[in-house]
Amino acid sequence: MAEEKSPSGFRYIGTKRRTKEDPRFVTGRGHYAADIALPGMKHIALVASPHPSARIVSINTKPALAVPGVLYVLTGEEFQGGTDALYVGVDAPKVTRYALARGIVRYAGEWVAAVVADTRAIAEDAAELVEVEYESLPYVIDPEAALAPDAHLVHKAHGSNVLYHRKFVWGPVEEAFAKADHKLAFRATWGRSSTVPIETFGVAAQWDAGTGLLDIWASIQMPKFPDQAARALKLPGNAVRVHFDVDVGGSYGLKRGIKHTVLVGFLAKRLGVPVRLIEDRLENMRGGDMHGPDRFFDMQVAFDRDGTIRALKIRAVDDVGAYAGRSPLQLGKPVGAICGPYQIRAIEYEPTSVMTNKTPQEAVRGFGQAPTNFALERAMDRVARYLKMDRIELRRKNLIRKDQFPYLIPSGTSYDSGDYHAVLDKALAAIDYPALERERDEARKAGRLAGIGISTCLEPSGGNTSFEILFNPKNETTTWMDSCLVRVDLSGSITGLMNTSSSGQGHETLVSTVIGEVLERDPAAIRVIHADSLSALPSNSPVGSRMAIMLGGAAAGAARKIKDTLVAIAAHNFECSPQDLEYRDGNVNVKGVPSKVLTWDQLVEIAHRKYHQMPPGIEPGLQAKFVWEVPTGPTVPTPDGRVQMYPCYSFETHIVYVEIDPDTGKPSLKRYVCGHDCGVMINPDIVHGMTYGGIAHGIGASLYEKFAYTEDGQLASGTFMDYLIPSAMEVPDIHIVDHCTPSPLTTFGQKGSGEAGYLGAPAAIANAVNDALDPLGVSIDTLPMSHLALWERISSAAKKSA
Amino acid sequence: MKSAPFEYLRADSIASACEALRREGDSAKIIAGGQSLVPIMAMRLVRPSLLVDINEIAALKFIAVERDAVRIGACTRQALVERDDALASRVPLLRQALAWVGHVQTRNRGTLGGSIVHADPCAELPLAAQVLGAKMVLRSSSGARTLAAEEFFTGPMVTATDSSECLEEVHWPVWSEPRTGCAFTEIANRHGDFAMVSAACQLALDGEGRCVRAAFGLGGVGQTPLAFPRLAARLLGTKLDEAVVKSVAQDAAAQTEPGSDLFATADYRRHLAGVLAARVIRAAQEKAGGGK
Structure with a gap:
C-alpha cells in the first residue's frame, strides 16, 4: 500500500497506512476468550428463569448432579452468600444485583443456577434437569406503567421503580417559553435495541491456591473491571489478574460481563479447577444484560418565527430493565451535549430512570447520546415543518458558528472547537443536494414515497466521570486518566504498553503511530502489547470515544520523555546544552553540524550499557511512562447541575435519501453521505471504518433492531431470526466526507470517533422517512420504523383521505 | 446452544438410509444441508434420537432434464x-x-429436498413446488410412491411424508408453450429473512398476448404454501388487463388465512398478499413478452 504524506504536516499521523492488528484478524490469528484453553478446564451452562417475576420456591439440583461429567451446580443461595453485590451507578444501594438470583427472579432469562461440567454440551444437558419451582408474582413491562403509584415494585426494598429522577433547569426556560412566537410538543421513542457483537461474552478463570491469585481472561471492555471483580469476589485487588491481551470480538460499549466474571471467578476458586463461560446467543440476548437504551422523550420546543430556537424542555424516561449497574448514567452523558450543535440558551432536562421486569441495560455506543440526538433532530425538523422553513436554513441559523468556540452550553459544558457550517456545506456538495431534491421530487411525481433526511449531531469524546458525580453526589469522583509506557530495548526496538483490552478500535495502530510520530521511527516496527491488570498503569478502558485522545495523548507523553532522555544523553556526551541539539529520525546531532551525531543505536547503547556516559540524575535503561488526566479535567457539578462533561466534540452531518414502497411499506436507503469532523485523524481507515460501522448500526436502530417484549413479559426477539441486524444487503453505499477542525485541547488536535456514524444516522433516517411520509400528512417518531409500522402509517393516511 | 444428545449414521445408499428410518421410527431425522435442522436442534426445539446423514449418497444428487x-x-x-x-x-x-x-x-449448503420437506409455509421452494404442481418421490424400505405438491404439503412444517420415508427426488413440470414467463417476489424485513409474504406466478401467452396457461400462489399466508388454480383459470383467455389482474389478486388475498407475529399482522399480510399477487402476475406477463 502506498503511503501518502499527511496533509497536516505529520509524518505518520493521518496518513493512509496499514493497520497493525487487522492482518492477524483477517488471517484467523486473533486470540479471543474462546481460544483460552486451560488444562482441565470445565464449562458452564446456565439455568434461566422462564418467568418475568417470580419467587423461587425450591431448587433441586440432584438430577443434574447425577449426569456423568457434571462437577457442580451452583445456586444463588450459595453464590450470594460468598460474594458481594455488584456496583450500582446511582444512589440505590437496595437494588442489589448478583449473577445468580436468590429468592426472587425479576426478568425472564435471569440466571438462577450454573451447571459446571466437563463440556458445554453436558452442562446444557444437565441444566435442563435442574428442577426449579417458582411461584409467579406480578410484573411490570411498560415503563409508564412502572411509574404509576400502584405499580408492582421490581425491587421492593428500594421502595420505588425509579432509580433516578431530577429536573434540571439551565437558563431562563419559562421566560423563553412565555416569550417565544411558537411552541410545539411531541413524543419521540427510541426502541430497545443494542449492539450485538458476533462474539458473545466469554470469560475463563483459574485460581492458583499456591500464589493466591485468580487469573481472568475475558472479552472485556469496561472501566474499573479488575477492581469491581475483586471487590465482588471479596478478594484484595492484587489477588485478581485480568489479562488484557485477549482480543475482543466487538463490543461497542457493552462487553461488561462483570456478573459473568464474578460467577466464573467464584466457581474457579470454589472448585479449584479452571472454569470457562462462553455465553451462547440465547443466554446472551436474554440474560447477558446487554440491552441498550429504551427511552422516550417528551419534547417541547419554544421558537420564533424566524427559526431561532429559544428553549427546550426535555423529559426523558429510560427503561433500564430489572437492575441498575451503570445504565441510569446513560441519561447523564447527554447533559454534556443537551442542546446538540445548536445555540439554545435555555434548557430544562428531566431524566427519569425506571425499572421494569425486563433484561437489564448496558452501556451502548454513545452512552445515551444517539437517542438524544434523534429526539433533538426530530425537533429541528418539526420546527422547520411548522414554520414552512427549509430544514437546512433552520439548522444553519441555529448551529454554533466557528467563531464562537470555545462555546459554553447552558448545562455547563464547553465545546472545544468546530466548523459545523463547513461540514454541512461539504456534505451537501458531496451529495449534490439540488440534484437530490430533483430526484426526490421526480420520484414523488411518479407516485413513490421519497424523502431526504438531514441530521447535524455531536459526538462528545474523551470521557470523564462527570455524569457519575452529577447523578450520585455520594460518588465523589473526578479522575479519568489513561496511561502508556514506552520502552526501548537494547536492540533499539520500541515497545508500547497499553493498559486495557481492545475490542476492535485499532489501539495498536494508534499507539504505534503516535510513538512513531514523536520519536520519528517507523510505526510498522513498533510493537504494542497489552498489560495485565497487575502490571498495568492506570486506565479507564476504551469507553466514551476517548482512546485517540487519552491513550494517544499518553503515548505521545511517554514518547516525548524518551526523546528528552535521548537528547539529554547526547547533550551530556557532546558537553552542550540540549537547546544546541536537534533530534532527527531518532538520531541527535549538534545543530548545524550533521556529522557531530549520536545515532539512535549509540544512544540506546549508552542508556542500557554505558552508565559512565549517562548524565547524572537519569535512570538507566530506556523507558518512560505517562499518566494523563482528561484535558479539561472533570469538574464538580454546581448545585443546579452544571458540569463540564467530555472535553472534545466531534461533529457529523448525515444526508440520506430514502424511498418507501407505498404499497408495502418497505423502505430502501438509496443514497447516503456523512460529513464528519473528528479533528486530526490518527488513522483515516480506522476512523472511516468506525463511521461506516456506526452508520450500519444506526440503520439497524432506526429500521430493524428491537428487543421486543410480549405482554406477558417474554423477550420476543431473542435470536437473530427476530432481532434484525442489517446485513450487507440493507446497508447502502456510504460516502464519508472528512473535515478537520483540530481540538485545541489534545496532543495532535485529535478528537474521538469511536461512536461516529451511530450518533447521527438514526436521526437522519427518521427525518428522511418523515419527509417521505409528509405528502400523506402522517409522521412517525418511534424507532425502529418497521415495515409494518410504516405500512400502518401509510394505510392510516389512505383511510383518512378516503 | 448445543443440541441434545443423538446418534449419528452416515448412510451410503438410499436403501441404508431407508432401513435406518424404518428401524428408528418417528425419532429419526434425515440431515442434508442442515440449514434449518441444525439451528432448531441447537435450540433443542427438536431432539432426534438418530440423525441419518444423506450427504454422501451420490444417487440423491442430480439434475436430469427430460422432455416433460x-x-x-x-x-x-x-x-x-x-x-x-x-x-x-x-x-x-x-x-x-x-x-x-x-x-x-x-x-x-442447503439442499432442494431439505427445504421442501421442511415445509415452512413461507419458504420459497415449497411455494414454487405448489405453484408448478411438482411431484415428490418418496422412498422407503417397502418401495416408492409419488405425491403431488397439493397432497404433500399438509400443514406448517408438516408433510405427508411417513417417518420411514426419504424424499428421493422432485419432478418439476416443464411448460412447452413458447411464450412462457414466470416471476417470484416476496417481502421480508431483510433480504434472506423468512418472508412475511411471498408470491410466485408462471404464465403462458399466445401470439396475441392472451393468457393460455396460468398458475400462481402465495406463501406465508396460510398453513401451507397456497396455489390458486381456480383464480388462475380466470386469467385464461384474457390479455391480463388491469381489472382482471387486480380482481384475481384481491380474491386470492381474500382467500388467505394469515397469522400475526412480531413483524406482520394478519391485516398487513393479507394486504401484501394482494399487492404481491398482482405484481407477480404482471411480472410474469412481462417475462413472457406480453403487456406494455
Missing part, C-alpha cells in the same frame, strides 16, 4: 440448482425463487 419434466435429486445443493442453465431454461421459476432463499452461503 426436470428431475432433481433431493440432496442437490440449492446453489447447483440455481446455477444450472439447462434447468433455468426449462423451469425458470426455480432460479427466480432461489434468489430469495437465504444467502449465497446458505444456498451452497
Whole structure:
C-alpha cells in the first residue's frame, strides 16, 4: 500500500497506512476468550428463569448432579452468600444485583443456577434437569406503567421503580417559553435495541491456591473491571489478574460481563479447577444484560418565527430493565451535549430512570447520546415543518458558528472547537443536494414515497466521570486518566504498553503511530502489547470515544520523555546544552553540524550499557511512562447541575435519501453521505471504518433492531431470526466526507470517533422517512420504523383521505 | 446452544438410509444441508434420537432434464440448482425463487429436498413446488410412491411424508408453450429473512398476448404454501388487463388465512398478499413478452 504524506504536516499521523492488528484478524490469528484453553478446564451452562417475576420456591439440583461429567451446580443461595453485590451507578444501594438470583427472579432469562461440567454440551444437558419451582408474582413491562403509584415494585426494598429522577433547569426556560412566537410538543421513542457483537461474552478463570491469585481472561471492555471483580469476589485487588491481551470480538460499549466474571471467578476458586463461560446467543440476548437504551422523550420546543430556537424542555424516561449497574448514567452523558450543535440558551432536562421486569441495560455506543440526538433532530425538523422553513436554513441559523468556540452550553459544558457550517456545506456538495431534491421530487411525481433526511449531531469524546458525580453526589469522583509506557530495548526496538483490552478500535495502530510520530521511527516496527491488570498503569478502558485522545495523548507523553532522555544523553556526551541539539529520525546531532551525531543505536547503547556516559540524575535503561488526566479535567457539578462533561466534540452531518414502497411499506436507503469532523485523524481507515460501522448500526436502530417484549413479559426477539441486524444487503453505499477542525485541547488536535456514524444516522433516517411520509400528512417518531409500522402509517393516511 | 444428545449414521445408499428410518421410527431425522435442522436442534426445539446423514449418497444428487419434466435429486445443493442453465431454461421459476432463499452461503449448503420437506409455509421452494404442481418421490424400505405438491404439503412444517420415508427426488413440470414467463417476489424485513409474504406466478401467452396457461400462489399466508388454480383459470383467455389482474389478486388475498407475529399482522399480510399477487402476475406477463 502506498503511503501518502499527511496533509497536516505529520509524518505518520493521518496518513493512509496499514493497520497493525487487522492482518492477524483477517488471517484467523486473533486470540479471543474462546481460544483460552486451560488444562482441565470445565464449562458452564446456565439455568434461566422462564418467568418475568417470580419467587423461587425450591431448587433441586440432584438430577443434574447425577449426569456423568457434571462437577457442580451452583445456586444463588450459595453464590450470594460468598460474594458481594455488584456496583450500582446511582444512589440505590437496595437494588442489589448478583449473577445468580436468590429468592426472587425479576426478568425472564435471569440466571438462577450454573451447571459446571466437563463440556458445554453436558452442562446444557444437565441444566435442563435442574428442577426449579417458582411461584409467579406480578410484573411490570411498560415503563409508564412502572411509574404509576400502584405499580408492582421490581425491587421492593428500594421502595420505588425509579432509580433516578431530577429536573434540571439551565437558563431562563419559562421566560423563553412565555416569550417565544411558537411552541410545539411531541413524543419521540427510541426502541430497545443494542449492539450485538458476533462474539458473545466469554470469560475463563483459574485460581492458583499456591500464589493466591485468580487469573481472568475475558472479552472485556469496561472501566474499573479488575477492581469491581475483586471487590465482588471479596478478594484484595492484587489477588485478581485480568489479562488484557485477549482480543475482543466487538463490543461497542457493552462487553461488561462483570456478573459473568464474578460467577466464573467464584466457581474457579470454589472448585479449584479452571472454569470457562462462553455465553451462547440465547443466554446472551436474554440474560447477558446487554440491552441498550429504551427511552422516550417528551419534547417541547419554544421558537420564533424566524427559526431561532429559544428553549427546550426535555423529559426523558429510560427503561433500564430489572437492575441498575451503570445504565441510569446513560441519561447523564447527554447533559454534556443537551442542546446538540445548536445555540439554545435555555434548557430544562428531566431524566427519569425506571425499572421494569425486563433484561437489564448496558452501556451502548454513545452512552445515551444517539437517542438524544434523534429526539433533538426530530425537533429541528418539526420546527422547520411548522414554520414552512427549509430544514437546512433552520439548522444553519441555529448551529454554533466557528467563531464562537470555545462555546459554553447552558448545562455547563464547553465545546472545544468546530466548523459545523463547513461540514454541512461539504456534505451537501458531496451529495449534490439540488440534484437530490430533483430526484426526490421526480420520484414523488411518479407516485413513490421519497424523502431526504438531514441530521447535524455531536459526538462528545474523551470521557470523564462527570455524569457519575452529577447523578450520585455520594460518588465523589473526578479522575479519568489513561496511561502508556514506552520502552526501548537494547536492540533499539520500541515497545508500547497499553493498559486495557481492545475490542476492535485499532489501539495498536494508534499507539504505534503516535510513538512513531514523536520519536520519528517507523510505526510498522513498533510493537504494542497489552498489560495485565497487575502490571498495568492506570486506565479507564476504551469507553466514551476517548482512546485517540487519552491513550494517544499518553503515548505521545511517554514518547516525548524518551526523546528528552535521548537528547539529554547526547547533550551530556557532546558537553552542550540540549537547546544546541536537534533530534532527527531518532538520531541527535549538534545543530548545524550533521556529522557531530549520536545515532539512535549509540544512544540506546549508552542508556542500557554505558552508565559512565549517562548524565547524572537519569535512570538507566530506556523507558518512560505517562499518566494523563482528561484535558479539561472533570469538574464538580454546581448545585443546579452544571458540569463540564467530555472535553472534545466531534461533529457529523448525515444526508440520506430514502424511498418507501407505498404499497408495502418497505423502505430502501438509496443514497447516503456523512460529513464528519473528528479533528486530526490518527488513522483515516480506522476512523472511516468506525463511521461506516456506526452508520450500519444506526440503520439497524432506526429500521430493524428491537428487543421486543410480549405482554406477558417474554423477550420476543431473542435470536437473530427476530432481532434484525442489517446485513450487507440493507446497508447502502456510504460516502464519508472528512473535515478537520483540530481540538485545541489534545496532543495532535485529535478528537474521538469511536461512536461516529451511530450518533447521527438514526436521526437522519427518521427525518428522511418523515419527509417521505409528509405528502400523506402522517409522521412517525418511534424507532425502529418497521415495515409494518410504516405500512400502518401509510394505510392510516389512505383511510383518512378516503 | 448445543443440541441434545443423538446418534449419528452416515448412510451410503438410499436403501441404508431407508432401513435406518424404518428401524428408528418417528425419532429419526434425515440431515442434508442442515440449514434449518441444525439451528432448531441447537435450540433443542427438536431432539432426534438418530440423525441419518444423506450427504454422501451420490444417487440423491442430480439434475436430469427430460422432455416433460426436470428431475432433481433431493440432496442437490440449492446453489447447483440455481446455477444450472439447462434447468433455468426449462423451469425458470426455480432460479427466480432461489434468489430469495437465504444467502449465497446458505444456498451452497442447503439442499432442494431439505427445504421442501421442511415445509415452512413461507419458504420459497415449497411455494414454487405448489405453484408448478411438482411431484415428490418418496422412498422407503417397502418401495416408492409419488405425491403431488397439493397432497404433500399438509400443514406448517408438516408433510405427508411417513417417518420411514426419504424424499428421493422432485419432478418439476416443464411448460412447452413458447411464450412462457414466470416471476417470484416476496417481502421480508431483510433480504434472506423468512418472508412475511411471498408470491410466485408462471404464465403462458399466445401470439396475441392472451393468457393460455396460468398458475400462481402465495406463501406465508396460510398453513401451507397456497396455489390458486381456480383464480388462475380466470386469467385464461384474457390479455391480463388491469381489472382482471387486480380482481384475481384481491380474491386470492381474500382467500388467505394469515397469522400475526412480531413483524406482520394478519391485516398487513393479507394486504401484501394482494399487492404481491398482482405484481407477480404482471411480472410474469412481462417475462413472457406480453403487456406494455
